[in-house]
Amino acid sequence: xxxxxxxxxxxxxYNFTRHNFGFLALDFYAKVKGWDWDTTPKFNAIYHKxxxxxxxxxxxxxxxxxxxxxxxxxxxxISPADIFVLADDFNLTFGTTRYREKxxxxxxxxxxxxxxxxxxxxxxxxxxxxxxxxxxxxIGDTDFVLSKFTDEEKGELPNILRTTSDKIDNFIH
Numbered sequence: 001x002x003x004x005x006x007x008x009x010x011x012x013x014y015n016f017t018r019h020n021f022g023f024l025a026l027d028f029y030a031k032v033k034g035w036d037w038d039t040t041p042k043f044n045a046i047y048h049k050x051x052x053x054x055x056x057x058x059x060x061x062x063x064x065x066x067x068x069x070x071x072x073x074x075x076x077x078i079s080p081a082d083i084f085v086l087a088d089d090f091n092l093t094f095g096t097t098r099y100r101e102k103x104x105x106x107x108x109x110x111x112x113x114x115x116x117x118x119x120x121x122x123x124x125x126x127x128x129x130x131x132x133x134x135x136x137x138x139i140g141d142t143d144f145v146l147s148k149f150t151d152e153e154k155g156e157l158p159n160i161l162r163t164t165s166d167k168i169d170n171f172i173h
Contacts, residue, residue: 003082025086033050097160
């Protein structure tokens with residue numbers, strides 16, 4: 001069994017924000033695959049089960065996403081090596097992705113929550129680059145991660161999301 005965790009914040013006001021890149025990637029994946037989310041939360045997450053893979057969008061806020069991942073992993077007996085996390089990263093150039101089998105949180109509060117709740121750094125993650133240094137300098141880190149993508153960035157999203165979907169498929173298979 002595998003668990004795919006997209007990081008983000010619940011609520012429409014966070015749609016298309018940098019911090020919700022994980023949610024956006026899973027929504028794109030669901031659309032491509034032709035399935036819908038079960039909107040009745042389970043373990044504080046909206047989820048979808050497809051074969052032996054569970055996809056979740058935690059409905060806690062970003063800094064507490066580990067709670068939902070831990071509950072699903074415990075209930076379904078999923079090892080950390082089989083939990084694939086999609087997280088935004090403002091230190092990576094917009095449009096780039098970086099896959100790691102394990103590692104530190106690197107300042108990402110969602111990854112910190114996962115590490116704390118899973119009690120390990122040994123889970124795979126795909127960091128989705130959101131860097132826009134000019135905008136980040138103007139508004140600061142907190143407002144930056146909660147800011148919407150620019151029109152130019154939105155134009156690049158389909159290609160990034162297709163690449164991310166391929167990486168999800170590679171992890172599953």
